[in-house]
Amino acid sequence: MSSPDxxxxxxxxxxxxxxxxxxxxAGMGVDSGLPDFRGNEGFWKAYPALGRAGLDxxxxxxxxxxxxxxxxxxxxxxxxxxxYRDTVPHAGFAILQHWxxxxxxxxxxxxxxxxxxxxxxxxDAQRIAxxxxxxxxxxxLRPCSDAIWPAEGFAPVVDTEACRLRxxxxxxxxxxxxxxxxxxxxxDGGWIAHRQAAQRQRLQxxxxxVEKPLVIEMGAGTAVATVRHFSHRMVQSGGGxxxxxxxxxxxxxxxxxxxLASGALAALRAIARQGGGPGCPPAPALQGD
Numbered sequence: 001m002s003s004p005d006x007x008x009x010x011x012x013x014x015x016x017x018x019x020x021x022x023x024x025x026a027g028m029g030v031d032s033g034l035p036d037f038r039g040n041e042g043f044w045k046a047y048p049a050l051g052r053a054g055l056d057x058x059x060x061x062x063x064x065x066x067x068x069x070x071x072x073x074x075x076x077x078x079x080x081x082x083x084y085r086d087t088v089p090h091a092g093f094a095i096l097q098h099w100x101x102x103x104x105x106x107x108x109x110x111x112x113x114x115x116x117x118x119x120x121x122x123x124d125a126q127r128i129a130x131x132x133x134x135x136x137x138x139x140x141l142r143p144c145s146d147a148i149w150p151a152e153g154f155a156p157v158v159d160t161e162a163c164r165l166r167x168x169x170x171x172x173x174x175x176x177x178x179x180x181x182x183x184x185x186x187x188d189g190g191w192i193a194h195r196q197a198a199q200r201q202r203l204q205x206x207x208x209x210v211e212k213p214l215v216i217e218m219g220a221g222t223a224v225a226t227v228r229h230f231s232h233r234m235v236q237s238g239g240g241x242x243x244x245x246x247x248x249x250x251x252x253x254x255x256x257x258x259x260l261a262s263g264a265l266a267a268l269r270a271i272a273r274q275g276g277g278p279g280c281p282p283a284p285a286l287q288g289d
Contacts, residue, residue: 010243010258011274017241019105019210021234022096024264025112025227027219027246031090031265032117034083036219047076049163061185066141070178074165077181078156081135084115092265093121095272096216105210108203112226114183127206129199131226137182139192140172147174148182148195213240218264221249243271 014020026036035046037057044051050060059065066073100107109118109128114135118128138151157167170179184191207213215234220227234240235253242257244250245267250259260267 006258006260007270007274010260010271013214013241013243013258014099014271016212017214018103018212019206019214020096020100020103020107021207021213021215021240022100022107022109022118023111023215023217023220023227023231023234024109024118025218025220025224027221028092028111028113028264029087029115029117030219031092031263032087034087034115034117047079047163049161050076058186061183063141063180063185063188063190066178066180070169071165072163073180074156074169075158075163077135077183078154078165079158079160079163080115081151081154081181082156082158084117084135087115087117087120089117089121090265092218092268093118093123095268097122105206108206110203110227110230112220112224114181126202129203130196131184131200131230133181133183133191133193133196135181135183137195138170138179139182140175141178141180141190142172142175143190143192144172144175144177146192146194147172148192149173151181211239215240215242216245217242218245218267221246 030036035042037043037046040056043057047060060073060076096107107127109123111118111128111130112132114130114132116134116136119125136151137148138154139148151170154170156165158164159166171177172179182192182195184193213234215231217227217231220231222228231242231244232253235242235257242252244252244257244259245262245264246259247261247263250261252259262270
């Protein structure tokens with residue numbers, strides 16, 4: 001019989017899986033000190049200049065803002081780019097990597113985050129699917145071609161009080177026009193998606209080899225439900241089990257799954273202390289499960 005304690009059940013799920021699917025939304029970065037832009041108040045607290053201008057996240061994260069006011073758009077994205085470059089991933093990333101490394105089929109990351117924190121934490125870039133793209137890659141705003149290139153050569157200098165770029169914005173190496181992050185924005189008909197499509201194909205190829213996948217979903221809410229929809233598809237059509245970690249929206253689709261009303265780092269540490277996962281004594285078989 002499965003234990004009624006959710007942490008024990010989470011540990012059992014880890015011990016039985018042969019592949020770990022790490023599904024992460026914006027809340028994954030909160031324990032590293034990153035903002036999750038939950039509602040206008042949270043967004044404007046992080047970017048008060050945009051609040052004073054009455055510009056919400058949906059407007060700031062739009063190609064139209066790059067066209068209308070490039071220095072404002074790059075003030076927002078340039079600040080985020082430098083913030084993500086400076087941020088140290090929290091210890092929960094290492095816990096997940098440890099669990100994935102010990103599973104027969106390893107692990108794969110599916111994330112709506114554009115921050116590159118999984119790569120920075122040491123995860124294999126070939127096993128990360130960034131469904132909304134990456135701020136660490138650029139493309140032409142127009143776009144003049146389907147080229148995508150690294151943002152490493154761009155060092156933004158931002159006036160944080162005004163949220164405006166002070167130095168020259170990056171340019172497309174092919175046409176000389178304005179470059180933008182290779183991120184799926186709101187009302188975005190110009191996003192170049194072939195990098196993300198290749199990542200999704202690698203994910204599907206990996207899933208085809210996994211017989212008992214476990215999805216650990218963290219910080220993925222219902223406002224932008226891309227990660228949640230993926231998790232539910234995994235459970236419904238892929239035969240997977242789900243551990244959902246979310247401080248306010250931890251309800252799970254079925255009794256077979258586990259919901260933990262917590263932040264990511266605290267929950268991962270609690271499961272680890274419980275003795276779950278590969279490398280620990282195997283959990284008992286779950287009857288009728």
